[in-house]
Amino acid sequence: METSAARTAQAVIVAIDGPSGTGKSSTSKAVAAQLGLSYLDTGAQYRAITWWMVNNGIDISDPTAIAAVAAKPEIVSGTDPSAPTITVDGTDVSGPIRTQEVTSKVSAVSAVPEVRARITELQRSVAAAAERGIVVEGRDIGTTVLPDADLKIFLTASPEARAARRSGELRGADLHTTREALLKRDAADSSRKTSPLAKADDAVEVDTSDLTLQQVIECVVTLVEEKRAAK
Numbered sequence: 001m002e003t004s005a006a007r008t009a010q011a012v013i014v015a016i017d018g019p020s021g022t023g024k025s026s027t028s029k030a031v032a033a034q035l036g037l038s039y040l041d042t043g044a045q046y047r048a049i050t051w052w053m054v055n056n057g058i059d060i061s062d063p064t065a066i067a068a069v070a071a072k073p074e075i076v077s078g079t080d081p082s083a084p085t086i087t088v089d090g091t092d093v094s095g096p097i098r099t100q101e102v103t104s105k106v107s108a109v110s111a112v113p114e115v116r117a118r119i120t121e122l123q124r125s126v127a128a129a130a131e132r133g134i135v136v137e138g139r140d141i142g143t144t145v146l147p148d149a150d151l152k153i154f155l156t157a158s159p160e161a162r163a164a165r166r167s168g169e170l171r172g173a174d175l176h177t178t179r180e181a182l183l184k185r186d187a188a189d190s191s192r193k194t195s196p197l198a199k200a201d202d203a204v205e206v207d208t209s210d211l212t213l214q215q216v217i218e219c220v221v222t223l224v225e226e227k228r229a230a231k
């Protein structure tokens with residue numbers, strides 16, 4: 001895929017996919033910051049459109065109703081890895097998109113093909129505009145959004161490790177409940193018809209269960225540097 005005429009020779013496109021809580025956001029932000037690349041959190045975009053649907057009283061159980069308004073909200077992502085931003089129609093929604101209500105509804109909204117088409121187009125335009133390259137994290141980046149990415153990483157971790165990380169983040173939320181919620185969202189994201197969560201055939205799989213975040217970052221930075229050197 002042709003991306004940007006203005007792209008520098010050292011520019012790399014990195015796709016980082018994987019289930020919830022595997023460390024995609026933490027790793028992607030750090031790698032992008034360390035290597036001077038842009039950063040795009042595509043989950044935040046799906047959360048933003050879900051927030052808009054909830055705020056506008058759209059029935060989340062009705063895919064036809066969601067599809068009918070999927071083009072309405074204007075979603076803008078800021079790609080500085082040290083201060084990523086997300087707005088909907090000019091409103092900063094970085095806080096509201098992390099509520100439990102949005103988290104519980106985002107899989108249903110993101111399964112609607114019209115929503116995916118709209119957000120995928122947005123993601124490709126953001127990647128095309130990143131002159132020095134970009135780290136894009138999500139669920140279908142290596143398979144659908146940027147199939148020609150220079151490097152594809154698929155992060156995994158055991159449900160136990162992911163639940164422990166998330167419950168630490170949520171100040172001691174019950175481990176079992178957190179684990180079940182993660183697995184439920186993974187199942188929904190993996191089983192939808194349109195671009196499900198999946199590892200691309202040419203992705204490098206990194207199991208982060210027994211690695212520190214710093215070790216994962218170092219591993220991905222090394223892989224990106226190898227790709228750059230081979231360009």
Ligand SMILES: Nc1ncnc2c1ncn2[C@@H]1O[C@H](COP(=O)(O)OP(=O)(O)OP(=O)(O)O)[C@@H](O)[C@H]1O
Pocket residue numbers: 018019020021022023024025026027043165166169208211212213214216
């Ligand atoms: N290797 C690791 N070891 C320990 N904790 C980690 C590791 N990687 C990430 N974490 C922590 O786990 C939590 C979840 O990480 P992060 O948000 O990056 O995951 P994610 O894959 O982007 O999740 P989601 O898809 O749900 O947004 C964070 O609190 C993060 O600091």
Ligand SMILES: Nc1ccn([C@H]2C[C@H](O)[C@@H](COP(=O)(O)O)O2)c(=O)n1
Pocket residue numbers: 020042043044046047106107110137138139140141185189
């Ligand atoms: N490329 C993507 C990114 C995200 N989603 C959906 C599915 C996730 O459950 C949800 C929230 O993502 P998170 O913030 O947890 O990374 O968004 C998707 O379908 N495709």
